[in-house]
Amino acid sequence: MKILTYNIHGWRGPDPEGTFNLDMLTQVILDAGADVVGLNEVFHLFPAEGDPALTQLAARLGMQCAFGPALSAEESPRGIAYGNALLSRWPILAHAAHHLPAGTGGERRGLFETRIAVPGGSPLTVYVTHLDHRAEAVRLAQWAAASAWLGRERGRPHVLIGDFNALAASDYPDAAAVDSLRSQRDADGWPPSAFELIDRVLKTGYVDAFALAGEGAGATFPSVASHIRIDYVFLPEVWADALVSCRRWEHPLVRAASDHLPVLAEFA
């Protein structure tokens, strides 16, 4: 089973015009051969007229789709519901869109819970999330809320994927790497970010698939000159043996399709 996590930048390419990227996304996902795809930054129903991009994408891939709004159309600044989505080759049995707290002045985020009928096995629960991009403190509050839902899964096989907007200590193994990160963050004008969020996710009992079985470069953002890894595939420790590989999905179109690079994990 192949699972892909992909932040699709609200159906826009990373270019200044924000080109509608449906065709490129279709190619990138199709060639990855993924069975299950978690999408972040999805507007649905979008565009306002014609078939929605999400259902078109699913139809072209021959997959089912489900949408988990974090903001309803009334709450969304653009007047279109916004959140996470899931594509699956196999039937999506049920789905539930959980809300995560916004933090002061931020926007509410979501944790999208889905149950997929995997052939020849018991159903698999897939959680797709997209955490706050501004402050680690907000992400920690969002994680606290997410844990209330994830805690009930305990030892059962499930996956937690998405754009966590947080850095992992495992990507900065020595003092030199941490120093260069710090100067880079200063130069970018981003707030200094600790590794607290990912540390807490790991402490909850999750395994970072890339840290465990990663191949090649891992940075996922920004797609054009990626230097940070903020998109993750997590699985519970008890299920770690099933992980075969985890890598950034490289494709000729991938840098024109979105501002994030997708991550592909393969399970036995």
Next chain:
Amino acid sequence: MTYNIHRWAGSDHRVDLERTLAIIRSSDADVVALNEVIHPVTQGAHTHDYLGELAGRLGMSFHFGPSGWVDYGPEWHGPQGNALLSRYPLENAKSILLPRLPTTKQRVLLGARLAAGPARGLTAFVTHLDHALEVTRLIQVQGVLAELAQHGAHFIAGDFNTPGFRGRYTRHLSPPVLRLMRTAGYEDAFHAMGVGTGRTYPARAPVFRVDFVFFPKAWASGVCRAHAFGSEPVHHASDHRPTVVEWSWPDGVDRPTI
């Protein structure tokens, strides 16, 4: 009152009917919705009718709606499900199966109408939703709503297993199951008129509010108070605390003529 009684067993793994009886009595409830009731309970060579005994000593009538079978071996087994107890006679009792997903347990919805008393004509429902996943609970709630839509004045109580957040960061969040209930036109009695934190689980030092009573909007204005309570016996009698809601026919709402 809605109360998950943890299969009659307290945190001390003891069946103590006196304790459960005292808790229900102290609430002075007219209608009691119970979850995780085993009825009857077979312990080795003996089969106990704890539910009948409880109802009898409370002077209440009761109905039981089984959803499955609990089997901890020959020393502890029997049908498990929800129960409704009432000071006033119950009629038209009905237990329906809720929709289920593969590998999840069958859950049920039990309902019965009050045939007398000040709330005559009000139908009481009780359910107990899946403990693990919100997606499963959403499917189950759709079954619950489909049945409730066919009734007039009613309420639905039970262990919904979805947290009604009261935390610092989560105060303004509403879980999918509660959003669905609200969209379907139901008012969470505690949300409307709650006193205290309303938290019910785990009983001794509760962090989650998972036990609910909902009224359809048309009858929700009759809710005048809702609270969950703890006490020495409550801390040991079950892993949940009971929630008590006071309700009367709202002014200007017609009573059913039955």
